[in-house]
């Protein structure tokens with residue numbers, strides 16, 4: 001029986017997803033984690049983090065056509081009742097290509113999104129050991145323009161993308177307070193949402209995040225967020241992988257988590 005099913009499914013799909021699993025409840029919000037919206041670079045070690053612009057546009061049109069409701073992370077975390085088919089579109093690191101390729105689509109479709117920014121970085125220097133080419137991050141002006149759309153929440157991702165789990169408690173607090181206050185003052189906003197660099201956290205990181213005034217924090221985990229069970233400082237998200245970004249991949253991820 002399994003062989004028969006295997007024969008009719010595209011082989012490429014078989015190894016990728018637990019396609020035999022039933023779709024997950026629509027009551028669980030889908031929290032999507034994007035990084036760059038950019039063309040793949042042959043041989044690059046960072047292609048996992050590059051969703052081609054045309055694929056990103058297809059993802060967003062899919063959400064709209066199938067009745068998914070985009071909320072910001074803080075809207076999700078402050079709502080008493082989460083609607084069915086809630087989706088949170090998040091972007092980590094604040095890459096400049098998001099302004100060029102994601103924002104026009106999000107604006108056209110009226111989709112809200114949450115962007116986790118670094119307060120003290122101009123490019124992805126933290127990836128320098130993987131790739132010589134540096135990717136620029138959003139300018140202050142671009143961030144202001146995004147905020148003016150009324151569709152964008154800005155959250156915090158640290159100063160330079162250092163792993164919080166490698167620091168002592170005081171250092172974690174300093175890292176978080178400085179990045180939070182810098183971004184808040186720079187753009188005249190309040191940042192309540194935190195994304196841990198590398199998705200890495202432990203008890204002291206959570207304690208520091210609370211002390212610094214964050215309301216919640218997102219991690220990675222690659223599973224669906226279950227509001228009644230998950231800790232609000234360890235919210236799982238679904239990685240959007242640039243090497244598996246077809247609409248079929250996307251729709252399966254959305255359905256099954």
Ligand SMILES: [Zn+2]
Pocket residue numbers: 092093157161197198
């Ligand atoms: Zn990051």
